[in-house]
Amino acid sequence: MTNPLLTDGTGPYQLPPFAQISDDDFAPAFEAALSEARANTAAIADNPDAPTFANTIEAMEQSDGALDKVAGVFYNLAGADATPAREALMRDLAPKLAAFSSEITMNKALFARIDQLWQNRDTLGLNAEQSRVLELYHQMFTRAGAALQGAPAQRMKAIKERLATITTQFSQNLLADERDWFRPMSEDDLDGLPDFVIDTARAAGAERGQDGAVLTLSRSLIVPFLQFSPNRDLRRIAYEAWVARGANGGDTDNRAIAAEILKLREERAKLLGYDSFSAYKLEPEMAKTPAAVRDLLMRVWAPAKAAAEADAAKLAEMMHADGVNGDLEPWDWRYYSEKRRVAEHDFDEGQIKPYLSLDAMIGAAFDTANRLFGLEFTPLEGPFYHPDVRGWEVSRNGKTIAVFMGDYFARGSKRSGAWCSAIRSQKKLGGAVVPIVLNVCNFAKGDPALLSHDDARTLFHEFGHALHQMLSDVTYSFISGTSVSRDFVELPSQLYEHWLDVPEVLERHARHYKTGAAMPSDLRAKLKGAATYDQGFSTVEYLASALVDLAFHEGAAPSDPMAKQAEVLAGIGLPHAIRMRHATPNFGHIFSGDGYSSGYYSYMWSEVMDADAFEAFEEAGDAFDPETAQKLEDFILSAGNSRAPDALYTAFRGRMPGVEPLLKGRGLLDPGA
Structure with missing residues (x-):
């Protein structure tokens, strides 16, 4: 039977066939995909024809399609829904994939072809995007050690393999400490806690098979517990357990x-x-x-x-x-x-949360994207990789541009934090590919799930990353979506957070989950007044x-x-x-x-830009100004890494920013300065 991970996917969007995939499928799929990628790479490196952009760079872009497909599914599942089998395979794969990467980037014949193209780049007739891709390929190989010889080359390979192994172990140790620590809570321990914290603690207890509420190290539980619990001794126990993750001795x-x-x-x-x-x-x-x-x-x-x-x-x-x-x-x-x-x-949060249900905030993020970029979101039926996961077709003017998936609730099998990733990235080479983009969060589950203002900000942040992936419009996957410098990648996500607090967004979407009433204007004013609090x-x-x-x-x-x-x-x-x-x-x-x-540091580096970038909309007098939104899409969200980040930002804004908007946004600017 064909391994489901190596198929073209299911339905009109060619989604991975999650319902057909078992943990036993991953190892043989990786083996087959690696074998194919090695053969394709060898054919490029050993090609007797003189190197061209097509037979070298474009060939490399298409050499590991099967590996990208398998890895796109596996690593998303391993982070969001870990199992012992997946964790074991991650440990096994880490040095193997690092070795494969070294084989590619330290292949002398392959680098010679790329270097020859680089040296002759002005004679190749490349367009701007192709020139950028060639530049980045040459940079990647050089920085990976392609020019090293003999013992230094072998040592570089060994270092990469060891780093792959122990960074994986670091991550799994952290997940284990977060997953394994919990403390049953008596009724006295629950005194003074708001209902939403008690509900979260009881849900955590049920997930762990406990009678009653438990305290865990999930951020969605421990942070509000530290905010609201009057029990100082218990706050200390919980806090010290939280900060001691990864430092408890033992394995x-x-x-x-x-x-x-x-x-x-x-x-x-x-x-x-x-x-x-x-x-x-x-x-x-x-x-x-x-x-x-x-x-x-x-x-x-x-x-x-x-x-x-x-x-x-x-x-x-x-x-x-x-x-x-x-x-x-x-x-x-x-x-x-x-x-x-x-x-x-x-x-306090208890006043705000009833107006910030998860469904309402998803709707707010979608509506904002519709008003800025004309995107439409239509729910999709699963099955996805977990019952909690939801999916949408993303379209514009009747044309599908992406599939978006949201995995929003905390669980023991999911690593902490929030992130965005692509199960499949956008590209045009070899035929247009519709990206499959995933947002993962760790919100407390409820009926309905109610978010804090920080939670809602996280949702908007990760959706900003998702837009960077979904609106990507480049030819080569190597520069697609969020494949940009680390201190530029947070710009779209942190910029998108600003729309959560736009008054008309709150007025339209921040509605009481029981009555449907809009958040009262005085409460919105208090929220704005406390925006820079703490x-x-x-x-x-x-x-x-x-x-x-x-x-x-x-x-x-x-x-x-x-x-x-x-x-x-x-x-x-x-x-x-x-x-x-x-x-x-x-x-x-x-x-x-x-x-x-x-x-x-890159979050703050990007914040310097995002504070300045939102000022462009404020200067236009409209948070949804069409001309500014179009420039944002053209020069930031759709451009990927097709140009240097400072060139992209300058094309959008006309200049690079200073630090003052950041200080102003955080309430740290001296009014007398």
Whole structure:
């Protein structure tokens, strides 16, 4: 029988046949796909004809279609719905796929063909997109070590395979710690908690086969628990368990793994002639250098720290007024900050959530995309890979442009956080391909599911990434959608968050899930008034993580990352009651793969642009201004990596931005400055 993973898919959109796929299908599908990709690559490298763009670059673009198809399904399922079999296969595949990548990028004959094309690029008659693709292929091979010979080449290959293995282990250890820790909650433990937190805790208990409510390390449960629980001792237990993920000793401890990852990254960079991994990693990014990254982060650090320290003093006063002596601690901040928000802005999450049902916010994201870009969303029937998953056909002017899938609820088989990925990317080479795009979140399940304002912002954020994939309009998959520099990729997602708070979006979609009544204008005003509330805290905890990430990678790899972390935090004067957003043993962004390594700063780099980009709509006097929306699609969302990111942004905005809109958006700009 034909392996279902290697078929063309089902229905008019050629969706993966999820109902027919079993875990036993993945290993043989990968084996067959790798064999085909190797044969295709060998044929390109050994082609006796002189290299051309068609017989080399375009041939490579089409050489691993089966592998892309299988990997697109497997890795999405492994992240969103892990099973022991999938986790075992991930561990087995990591070094194999790393070895295959090395075979390609360090193939001397193949690189010789690409290099010859690069040297003769001005004589090839390439269009702008083809020139960009050739540039990026040559860059990829060079930075992967294609020019290395002998022992350094072999060492590079070994480093990549080892990194693939241990970054996978880091991620699985983190998932295991999150999945395995829970604490049964008595009725006394539930005192003072809003109904939505109690409902979430009881649902978590049912998922784990427990009678009654449990506290877990899912962000959708632990953050509101820390916000609302008056039980300080229990807040401390929960908080310390949360920040200790990956640092509990035993088989799931990530501290030694983090040290080895940093050492191998440094060695990899030095094999290629760079002073540090950070210098290597940042070279193709917008930032270019560690100095540029540090300059941005420290420009924001001073006002953010000042705001956080002023807030800490007020929270400590509130705590002492409650009869609690001593210092304000990290497990106190969210609780007293929530009480202060209620006191100063006269609302809390309990007031907001009934107006932010999941269905309403999905509708708001879709309606915004319709008004900006003319997109229509039609529900699709499954089956998808999990009963919680929903799907839609995305069309414009009667033409299908994408399939969108949403997997919104937290469960034990899903890694934490929220993300967007493509099961299949857009391209035109070899025939137009409609992308299949997936948003994954970890919202608390309910009937109906009610979101916090931060949850709704997350939904809009990930949908911004999805638009970057769905509106992609390029020929080559290599530059499709979100295949852009790391410090540019967050621009579409963070920009899209702005529309959540546009008054007419809230008026149209923020409606009470029982009565259908619109969110009252006074509540919307309170929400707007609190928009920059607690930004000192959130900015400081983010910057602390970004600065530690940079310090890990811009010099010699630390033998003890935890000691280095402590040194960096002491050096910047991190306030006592705030910790890093992601401590080293659970910093999946930088240790579960290379994606955000020496790149966690990129959220703030992109925020400089997104704050400025939304001002373009404000300057036009309309959040849905058609001309500005068209420019956004033309130069950002549809363009992929067809031009350098600074060129794309300048084409959209006419110039590059300064940091002032970011500070203004976070409420950190001195009014007298």
